[in-house]
Amino acid sequence: MKQIQRRSWAEPFKIKSVEPLRMTTREEREQTIKEAGYNTFLLRSRDVYIDLLTDSGTNAMSDFQWAGMMLGDEAYAGSENYYNLEKAVQEFYGYKHLVPTHQGRGAENLISQILIKKGDYVPGNMYFTTTRLHQELAGGNFVDVIIDEAHDPQNTFPFKGNVDLQKYENLIKKVGAEKIAYITIGATVNMAGGQPISMENLRAVFQLSQKNKIKVVFDATRAMENAFFIKKREKGYENKTIKEILLEMCSYSDAATMSGKKDLLVNIGGFLAINDDAIFEEARNMVVIYEGLHTYGGLAGRDMEAMARGIQEACQLDHLQARIGQVEYVGNRLLELGIPIVTPIGGHAIFLDAKKFYPQLEQLKFPAQTLAAELYLDSGIRAMERGIVSAGRNKETGDHYYPKLELVRLTFPRRVYTQAHCDVTVESVYEVWQNRESVKGLKMIYEPKYLRFFQARFEKL
Numbered sequence: 001m002k003q004i005q006r007r008s009w010a011e012p013f014k015i016k017s018v019e020p021l022r023m024t025t026r027e028e029r030e031q032t033i034k035e036a037g038y039n040t041f042l043l044r045s046r047d048v049y050i051d052l053l054t055d056s057g058t059n060a061m062s063d064f065q066w067a068g069m070m071l072g073d074e075a076y077a078g079s080e081n082y083y084n085l086e087k088a089v090q091e092f093y094g095y096k097h098l099v100p101t102h103q104g105r106g107a108e109n110l111i112s113q114i115l116i117k118k119g120d121y122v123p124g125n126m127y128f129t130t131t132r133l134h135q136e137l138a139g140g141n142f143v144d145v146i147i148d149e150a151h152d153p154q155n156t157f158p159f160k161g162n163v164d165l166q167k168y169e170n171l172i173k174k175v176g177a178e179k180i181a182y183i184t185i186g187a188t189v190n191m192a193g194g195q196p197i198s199m200e201n202l203r204a205v206f207q208l209s210q211k212n213k214i215k216v217v218f219d220a221t222r223a224m225e226n227a228f229f230i231k232k233r234e235k236g237y238e239n240k241t242i243k244e245i246l247l248e249m250c251s252y253s254d255a256a257t258m259s260g261k262k263d264l265l266v267n268i269g270g271f272l273a274i275n276d277d278a279i280f281e282e283a284r285n286m287v288v289i290y291e292g293l294h295t296y297g298g299l300a301g302r303d304m305e306a307m308a309r310g311i312q313e314a315c316q317l318d319h320l321q322a323r324i325g326q327v328e329y330v331g332n333r334l335l336e337l338g339i340p341i342v343t344p345i346g347g348h349a350i351f352l353d354a355k356k357f358y359p360q361l362e363q364l365k366f367p368a369q370t371l372a373a374e375l376y377l378d379s380g381i382r383a384m385e386r387g388i389v390s391a392g393r394n395k396e397t398g399d400h401y402y403p404k405l406e407l408v409r410l411t412f413p414r415r416v417y418t419q420a421h422c423d424v425t426v427e428s429v430y431e432v433w434q435n436r437e438s439v440k441g442l443k444m445i446y447e448p449k450y451l452r453f454f455q456a457r458f459e460k461l
């Protein structure tokens with residue numbers, strides 16, 4: 001007999017401070033999204049009802065973190081908060097050296113410039129927008145070595161973030177290990193739908209890299225959330241703590257870039273963490289040019305303190321369970337309604353399959369961009385395009401990349417929205433799904449040179 005669950009699940013926190021939300025009318029939204037060139041990045045936040053644009057820097061801090069903000073040691077050099085952060089990074093991530101940066105891309109810039117020579121190759125488990133751009137600006141060529149399953153929204157493999165070792169080995173054979181600057185390994189791979197990488201795969205990638213003297217740079221941005229999936233899905237890890245799993249994950253890399261704005265429950269902050277003394281020396285010197293002195297890297301003392309405290313909270317199991325549980329709740333409700341999303345449900349977001357919403361639109365009519373605009377028009381909910389606009393252009397040929405995945409991301413900030421907000425979101429997505437047949441797509445009328453998805457403008461066809 002099926003066991004009856006006697007208790008519902010609930011968030012492991014209560015709310016101490018609130019921020020009012022503003023609802024708009026459909027007429028108002030028609031005006032605001034038109035003015036924003038049908039790009040949700042160009043909307044004013046005051047015109048948004050539920051903001052699912054990103055989980056980056058949008059998290060709610062705890063009272064413990066806010067209390068830490070008051071202990072900011074705002075010294076130009078040698079702030080106490082830097083040492084607190086260094087200690088937390090060493091304890092939880094296990095790397096030897098810390099270089100703080102204002103956010104993730106600051107760290108990506110440093111490591112790309114230090115390790116990449118013109119014409120080098122940089123393999124990775126799917127591209128991330130800023131990561132690949134910094135690699136290219138440093139003269140590198142990104143090569144996708146993620147498993148094929150990752151490009152298929154319906155494939156339910158539990159570790160769709162894994163590296164295809166054969167693809168990686170083929171690249172080493174083809175170009176030679178000395179032409180590979182390093183391999184970037186992302187956790188809960190963002191562009192694949194928040195899909196985790198397994199410990200077994202991390203270990204194998206590291207072994208193959210070491211054998212060929214290739215460095216592994218870990219994008220630890222959502223590594224805590226990846227550790228949670230390893231605990232839930234990988235044999236042998238059920239009884240390990242998130243902290244133990246995270247330490248083992250990081251042990252299979254030489255350095256990490258980190259956007260603290262995600263996992264670490266802060267609004268700003270990031271770092272580069274490194275084991276090698278010589279690379280650290282260089283990064284510590286270079287950070288002074290781009291970010292600030294090596295003991296603050298573009299952050300205020302209080303920001304470093306909030307991040308140091310965030311590290312401790314982020315790896316608590318009840319937090320991760322609630323965070324990933326919320327995303328799962330939305331995903332399961334959408335699946336019940338027959339709405340096409342990327343499966344398995346990812347860690348930080350639900351990814352709507354825009355190709356399935358709008359089979360009538362070819363990719364150059366921007367199905368995902370269109371879907372994000374339609375969702376906003378319906379309810380004021382803001383999502384993000386993750387399809388052909390985000391993919392950008394091939395820097396050699398100048399042609400668009402045509403990614404297999406044409407997705408809209410509903411990204412959940414941590415500890416911000418309630419289950420009722422989730423229900424409203426599901427209802428709005430359902431409404432947009434029901435009205436899918438009449439949709440005609442968009443035309444791009446302005447395209448910036450770098451990371452075009454942030455600022456491109458469109459018109460309705």
Ligand code: F0G
Pocket residue numbers: 053054055056103104105106128130131186190219221222258259260261270
């Ligand atoms: N790596 C990953 C996997 C990311 O998701 C991001 C940011 C970065 C690096 C760059 O970090 O923004 O602090 O400079 N992702 C955000 C997002 C923008 O919405 O997914 P950053």
